[in-house]
Amino acid sequence: KAGVTQTPRYLIKTRGQQVTLSCSPISGHRSVSWYQQTPGQGLQFLFEYFSETQRNKGNFPGRFSGRQFSNSRSEMNVSTLELGDSALYLCASSRGTTSGGTDTQYFGPGTRLTVL
């Protein structure tokens, strides 16, 4: 079974631009969560999408948004980029339900975004 894939793996943008990151979950998984990883703040939850609807949201400004398509693939968008948005953005997929136990999240390799 293929794992979680994220594209692109690396991005360089300048302040003020916007960026879209993509995540394809494991086949059969309906939940996609996004996390930001920085040296200063560590791993922080951005949001979760399940069946094309945002189900949970972290404490990030409205410049960070996402969506999920009917095939469960998800995109994350950051508008008006700031230097502090430089980070590794990780996507995780899971079944999305807790029937049968933990709804374990499996992570992709991440997209490293550098804002200049």
Added chain:
Amino acid sequence: GEDVEQSLFLSVREGDSSVINCTYTDSSSTYLYWYKQEPGAGLQLLTYIFSNMDMKQDQRLTVLLNKKDKHLSLRIADTQTGDSAIYFCAFKAAGNKLTFGGGTRVLVKP
């Protein structure tokens, strides 16, 4: 609020056991996880434990949970150089949101 603490660094000799510790404040945790991150990579799930368990063993990995003290540990037996990485504990309370510790960098010396 939620808080998860881990020590920053652990150095261990190849063949010895490693113990990575984690403390948390949210008593509503349902599942607690250990993830491993190697340089330039995403997070690899190592193991998890349900909050009503005290211990779980999975090959070289042993997870111990002390709910009273809100303390979670991961023991790696016979540590190998390939175990050098950053280890994160994480917990899940309500919903599907994971709250992570800051990570422990483990260096295995030959």
